[in-house]
Amino acid sequence: MRLGCIGDDFTGSSDLANTLTREGMRCVQYVGVPEGRADADVEAGIVALKSRSTPAREAVALSLRALDWLRDQGCSQFLFKYCSTFDSTDDGNIGPVAEALADALGASRVIVCPAFPATGRSVYQGHLFVGDKLLSESGMQNHPLTPMTDPDLRRVLGRQSRGSVGHLPFAVVAQGPDAVRAQLDAEDAKGHRLIVADAVRDEDLRVLGEAAAELPLLTGGSGIALGLPANFRARGELAAEAGPWRGQSGPAAVLSGSCSTATRAQVRDHARSHPVLPLDPDAVMAGRTGAEAVADWLLAQDGVPLAYSSADPADVRAAQERHGVAALAAAFDALFAETARRLVAGGITRLVTAGGETSGAVVEGLGLTELQIGPEIAPGVPAIRAGEALTLALKSGNFGGEDFFVRATSILEGTV
Numbered sequence: 378m379r380l381g382c383i384g385d386d387f388t389g390s391s392d393l394a395n396t397l398t399r400e401g402m403r404c405v406q407y408v409g410v411p412e413g414r415a416d417a418d419v420e421a422g423i424v425a426l427k428s429r430s431t432p433a434r435e436a437v438a439l440s441l442r443a444l445d446w447l448r449d450q451g452c453s454q455f456l457f458k459y460c461s462t463f464d465s466t467d468d469g470n471i472g473p474v475a476e477a478l479a480d481a482l483g484a485s486r487v488i489v490c491p492a493f494p495a496t497g498r499s500v501y502q503g504h505l506f507v508g509d510k511l512l513s514e515s516g517m518q519n520h521p522l523t524p525m526t527d528p529d530l531r532r533v534l535g536r537q538s539r540g541s542v543g544h545l546p547f548a549v550v551a552q553g554p555d556a557v558r559a560q561l562d563a564e565d566a567k568g569h570r571l572i573v574a575d576a577v578r579d580e581d582l583r584v585l586g587e588a589a590a591e592l593p594l595l596t597g598g599s600g601i602a603l604g605l606p607a608n609f610r611a612r613g614e615l616a617a618e619a620g621p622w623r624g625q626s627g628p629a630a631v632l633s634g635s636c637s638t639a640t641r642a643q644v645r646d647h648a649r650s651h652p653v654l655p656l657d658p659d660a661v662m663a664g665r666t667g668a669e670a671v672a673d674w675l676l677a678q679d680g681v682p683l684a685y686s687s688a689d690p691a692d693v694r695a696a697q698e699r700h701g702v703a704a705l706a707a708a709f710d711a712l713f714a715e716t717a718r719r720l721v722a723g724g725i726t727r728l729v730t731a732g733g734e735t736s737g738a739v740v741e742g743l744g745l746t747e748l749q750i751g752p753e754i755a756p757g758v759p760a761i762r763a764g765e766a767l768t769l770a771l772k773s774g775n776f777g778g779e780d781f782f783v784r785a786t787s788i789l790e791g792t793v
């Protein structure tokens with residue numbers, strides 16, 4: 378294994394795996410820190426954690442365990458993947474985890490860059506934008522767990538970190554890798570270890586990747602990985618070709634717990650021509666809707682059936698007030714996990730999930746440990762093989778076009 382990655386959630390980790398696979402590295406996503414050794418042909422290993430919103434101390438401890446395992450597999454470079462909208466609070470977890478990994482690796486000049494231009498996230502003058510809006514005006518200021526009210530990443534990170542934070546401006550990135558290396562040295566000389574890097578285009582991310590060829594640690598969204606495979610290839614450290622994708626025939630189903638704008642549009646679009654089953658939070662909490670009934674309904678449908686709890690923000694808030702945020706989240710996680718187990722036992726071979734928490738609950742519920750990465754379904758979402766007869770697509774809330782669910786099942790089948 379050459380590149381060792383630590384992702385702070387499951388869908389975000391598959392986003393990173395998608396980028397690395399597309400750029401030609403043989404990639405495996407591990408669910409949590411694995412016990413045994415990785416297969417010898419894995420070039421990039423991604424340990425997917427659920428550490429985005431846990432207390433910082435837990436996130437640090439888990440990330441260090443993941444780092445130890447990745448070091449044991451022989452990796453020469455490490456990447457900490459967090460969300461392209463920098464989801465975190467003033468208590469962490471991005472700063473504390475980045476600093477702990479840097480301590481363990483003796484790393485200086487640690488790039489911090491959540492830019493992901495294909496999905497509209499760019500960093501300019503140290504500020505994070507979503508499309509043409511500052512992060513703090515993008516809707517992310519209302520996120521229930523990690524509200525992002527300050528778009529200046531240098532300040533956000535400064536509040537989470539022990540050390541001071543530097544900046545690598547766009548004007549320097551635009552001059553290419555030599556200028557970037559010189560600026561990283563200059564920031565290091567000023568005592569800044571974490572350095573927020575501007576990037577607005579994929580080519581900026583490739584410049585950063587090239588400049589970082591010898592750095593032990595990078596941090597960012599999946600975009601920061603764009604330029605890394607070329608460094609390993611230039612050193613003759615990659616196999617010539619990634620393994621081919623093997624499509625999977627058989628019945629499909631979709632489970633959606635994401636309430637994001639993008640997912641709600643996908644659910645509406647899907648409902649026009651496929652069977653859909655809404656899951657009412659009150660019925661779930663009262664035990665009137667259970668996994669057995671949901672799975673039986675899905676298994677009895679033709680086409681690409683969908684069960685969803687996705688609801689608009691006002692309904693979500695009202696349900697949370699009635700039942701409590703944590704209790705509701707736990708009930709939906711348990712429902713989706715058990716439904717997924719019953720679907721796979723009932724013969725589903727193509728399973729699509731929407732939402733980071735929801736996908737995490739499903740992957741853990743199914744007891745999966747290793748995910749093989751296939752072709753891209755949409756920016757940030759790959760096709761995944763999870764077993765001899767099981768394929769998956771794990772979609773982050775905000776990703777994918779309106780026809781995502783059908784497109785995903787077609788790509789999993791190998792017909793697109």
Ligand SMILES: Nc1ncnc2c1ncn2[C@@H]1O[C@H](COP(=O)(O)OP(=O)(O)OP(=O)(O)O)[C@@H](O)[C@H]1O
Nearest residue numbers: 635636637686688696706709732733734735773774
């Ligand atoms: N109808 C609903 N009412 C209240 N809460 C809901 C409802 N449906 C889902 N939820 C909760 O909303 C959350 C959805 O989180 P999830 O991470 O799956 O999606 P997301 O936030 O859109 O995705 P991502 O993390 O990838 O951006 C879960 O905690 C779930 O329990």
Ligand SMILES: O=C(O)[C@@H](O)C(=O)CO
Nearest residue numbers: 389392460461598733773
């Ligand atoms: O970076 C992103 O936006 C995604 O991979 C993600 O982590 C969303 O939860």
